[in-house]
Amino acid sequence: MTDFVQLRLHTEFSLVDGLVRIKPLLARVAELGMPAVAVTDVCNFYALIKFHKAAFAAGIQPIFGVDLMVMDADDPERSYPLCLLAMNQTGYRNLTLLISRAYTQGQHLGVPYVSKCWLEEACEGVIALSAGAAGDVGQALLGERAALAVERASYWMKLYP
Numbered sequence: 362m363t364d365f366v367q368l369r370l371h372t373e374f375s376l377v378d379g380l381v382r383i384k385p386l387l388a389r390v391a392e393l394g395m396p397a398v399a400v401t402d403v404c405n406f407y408a409l410i411k412f413h414k415a416a417f418a419a420g421i422q423p424i425f426g427v428d429l430m431v432m433d434a435d436d437p438e439r440s441y442p443l444c445l446l447a448m449n450q451t452g453y454r455n456l457t458l459l460i461s462r463a464y465t466q467g468q469h470l471g472v473p474y475v476s477k478c479w480l481e482e483a484c485e486g487v488i489a490l491s492a493g494a495a496g497d498v499g500q501a502l503l504g505e506r507a508a509l510a511v512e513r514a515s516y517w518m519k520l521y522p
Contacts, residue, residue: 374407399424432474444490452486489521
């Protein structure tokens with residue numbers, strides 16, 4: 362068994378950028394001896410029932426998550442991804458609320474977005490991942506703005522301790 366667990370993975374249900382199919386994914390995860398895997402499709406939970414059933418059949422712990430696009434409050438043309446994982450039932454409910462709200466209230470040019478204030482209202486039971494170089498902290502680091510990166514990381518660490 363390996364200690365590695367993939368925590369950010371898009372499946373075929375991420376309609377724009379996913380290729381991974383659920384059953385082959387779980388077969389490979391089991392073959393590698395990984396105890397768990399997260400599916401974090403882009404602003405949807407379309408794969409979760411299929412993922413849940415196949416994961417338990419393969420003896421793998423499923424982790425439910427989502428990649429959301431966060432609209433910058435200061436500049437509506439600027440956005441960045443944020444990966445959120447459900448820790449428990451409360452977190453799962455909060456993620457479903459955020460996804461629904463992104464589609465019903467947050468669409469901009471046909472793309473669903475969330476705002477930071479929505480994230481603040483629905484942070485209980487949720488773990489956040491920065492989305493690497495594409496996230497707001499990563500962008501600040503790439504732009505050699507270390508103080509801004511620290512400020513942004515501190516905000517996320519306070520919201521998702």
